[in-house]
Amino acid sequence: WWALHPLARHDPPQHDAAWVRTPGDAFILAKLKENGLAAAPEADRRTLIRRLTYNLHGLPPSPDEIVSFVNDERPDAYERLVDRLLESPRYGERWGRHWLDVVHFGETHGYDKDKRRPNAWPYRDYVIRSLNDDKPYSRFVEEQIAGDVLFPDDPDATVATGFIAAGPWDFVGHVELPETKTDGLIARYNDRDDMVSTVMSTFQSLTVHCARCHDHKFDPIKQEDYYRLQAVFAGIDRADRPYDRDPKVHRVRYSLLAERKSLDERQRRVAEKVAAVSSPELKRLDERLAEL
Numbered sequence: 001w002w003a004l005h006p007l008a009r010h011d012p013p014q015h016d017a018a019w020v021r022t023p024g025d026a027f028i029l030a031k032l033k034e035n036g037l038a039a040a041p042e043a044d045r046r047t048l049i050r051r052l053t054y055n056l057h058g059l060p061p062s063p064d065e066i067v068s069f070v071n072d073e074r075p076d077a078y079e080r081l082v083d084r085l086l087e088s089p090r091y092g093e094r095w096g097r098h099w100l101d102v103v104h105f106g107e108t109h110g111y112d113k114d115k116r117r118p119n120a121w122p123y124r125d126y127v128i129r130s131l132n133d134d135k136p137y138s139r140f141v142e143e144q145i146a147g148d149v150l151f152p153d154d155p156d157a158t159v160a161t162g163f164i165a166a167g168p169w170d171f172v173g174h175v176e177l178p179e180t181k182t183d184g185l186i187a188r189y190n191d192r193d194d195m196v197s198t199v200m201s202t203f204q205s206l207t208v209h210c211a212r213c214h215d216h217k218f219d220p221i222k223q224e225d226y227y228r229l230q231a232v233f234a235g236i237d238r239a240d241r242p243y244d245r246d247p248k249v250h251r252v253r254y255s256l257l258a259e260r261k262s263l264d265e266r267q268r269r270v271a272e273k274v275a276a277v278s279s280p281e282l283k284r285l286d287e288r289l290a291e292l
């Protein structure tokens with residue numbers, strides 16, 4: 001299983017070709033030579049700005065932008081072009097689409113009723129914002145898998161957990177069918193399977209859902225491993241979750257909700273004590289009072 005081997009550093013091949021400017025170029029040239037191929041000629045400036053703009057923004061450059069770059073004689077003209085395109089909000093919108101495709105994000109549930117998701121957009125905007133803010137990838141991963149637990153003071157981290165619920169959802173199987181019925185239970189297991197497979201395929205490039213029914217044939221994933229992973233998501237349900245964009249308001253609300261949870265628990269214990277000392281006579285008096 002070569003794909004599971006630890007990463008190793010390799011020294012780049014040595015070449016005297018002028019276009020080898022990075023270690024990656026050296027590896028590419030070695031493969032070209034190995035297969036009897038030659039490198040394509042360097043693109044002219046008009047081609048270069050079109051390629052780069054389509055790549056980073058998904059849109060063509062304007063005629064004025066093309067003329068400006070073609071006539072820019074500064075030695076760092078290309079670097080300036082790259083910086084300008086990366087600084088634009090169009091960059092996050094373009095590349096955010098790639099990430100949303102990976103996590104099969106949708107603004108409707110899918111399945112037969114395909115109901116709208118009016119509150120799916122905050123996660124979409126979170127992805128765009130993260131790319132435009134150049135958020136570290138490690139933080140990007142942590143926020144989407146368990147942001148509300150790891151970073152409770154950051155409202156963005158709560159929104160990020162929309163990753164887990166971004167995929168299709170069987171409205172009929174979850175809402176119209178109870179878990180006590182076979183079809184309802186199947187729908188819930190399918191939903192957990194979607195969460196597991198999305199997390200593993202997105203962050204590990206590894207398919208594990210085959211092991212739901214048998215040990216994986218082509219990767220060392222046992223059925224036992226699969227159900228251990230599914231247990232991580234067994235207690236999760238999809239729902240609209242309130243949050244506050246303002247971090248200060250978010251922290252106050254989080255603190256008050258924690259305090260309320262504690263008070264609710266104290267009230268429950270008091271109610272249990274009251275119920276324990278009640279007598280049939282008190283019950284009859286309560287019923288009489290209710291009648292009056």
